Amino acid sequence: MSKRWLSERRREHYHLRAKEEGYRSRSAFKLIQLDERFHFFNGASKVLDLGAAPGGWLQVTSEAIGEDGLILGVDLQEITPTGLPGVETLVGDVISEDTIQDIREFFQGKVDVILSDMAPEVSGVWDLDHFRQIHLVRVALVVANELLERDGWLVVKTFQGSEHEKYVHEVREMFERVKIVKPKASRKQSAEIFVVAHQLKSPRRLPEGFRQDDEES
Numbered sequence: 568m569s570k571r572w573l574s575e576r577r578r579e580h581y582h583l584r585a586k587e588e589g590y591r592s593r594s595a596f597k598l599i600q601l602d603e604r605f606h607f608f609n610g611a612s613k614v615l616d617l618g619a620a621p622g623g624w625l626q627v628t629s630e631a632i633g634e635d636g637l638i639l640g641v642d643l644q645e646i647t648p649t650g651l652p653g654v655e656t657l658v659g660d661v662i663s664e665d666t667i668q669d670i671r672e673f674f675q676g677k678v679d680v681i682l683s684d685m686a687p688e689v690s691g692v693w694d695l696d697h698f699r700q701i702h703l704v705r706v707a708l709v710v711a712n713e714l715l716e717r718d719g720w721l722v723v724k725t726f727q728g729s730e731h732e733k734y735v736h737e738v739r740e741m742f743e744r745v746k747i748v749k750p751k752a753s754r755k756q757s758a759e760i761f762v763v764a765h766q767l768k769s770p771r772r773l774p775e776g777f778r779q780d781d782e783e784s
């Protein structure tokens with residue numbers, strides 16, 4: 568049995584399960600498995616999901632935090648309404664300040680969990696795609712610095728590559744606890760990996776090299 572064969576079987580397994588269980592994406596299982604390990608949804612009521620289309624992570628989040636929660640999913644693409652209580656969606660580019668302003672206005676305060684499953688459209692040029700993805704997850708750090716509760720959680724998908732270690736170092740500069748994990752539902756052959764960070768350091772501050780306009784709050 569080749570590794571590739573096993574990996575394809577696993578992919579197919581989660582694809583079928585997503586269909587059977589009514590999830591919009593196979594990625595839903597990655598979030599379920601991450602939460603089973605870290606319990607970041609325990610006690611959470613406000614969750615921001617960056618790169619949320621088609622909405623699998625929104626479904627998982629809604630199931631986890633219940634109908635009193637407030638969940639905002641943001642994506643470049645329109646998300647078909649989920650019909651789930653407390654779930655709102657926004658079409659926007661997280662790189663744009665207008666989108667960040669919309670997010671601020673939506674929550675009117677801090678959030679408990681920030682999720683990012685963002686991935687740029689693949690160009691096929693590995694280095695270019697890698698740099699674009701790292702740029703997106705750096706934006707997630709800027710958003711977290713401003714909007715995350717101090718004891719909040721940041722869960723970010725990233726890809727192994729030249730910039731990955733640097734990114735993890737940046738996350739460690741901001742958070743007390745940082746783990747790098749690959750849930751079972753993520754194919755072994757895929758370079759994707761998840762950074763799960765908890766508890767912003769005090770005072771909150773962006774990593775060296777970022778725009779230093781953050782204030783203690």
Ligand SMILES: C[S@@+](CC[C@H](N)C(=O)[O-])C[C@H]1O[C@@H](n2cnc3c(N)ncnc32)[C@H](O)[C@@H]1O
Pocket residue numbers: 591592594595617618619620621622623624625641642643644659660661662684685686687688703
């Ligand atoms: C892997 S999908 C997310 C899947 C989602 N977590 C789910 O379970 O349904 C990645 C998403 O990131 C979005 N994305 C990429 N760049 C973005 C950006 N600059 N702003 C907002 N969303 C972005 C893409 O449009 C795409 O829908």
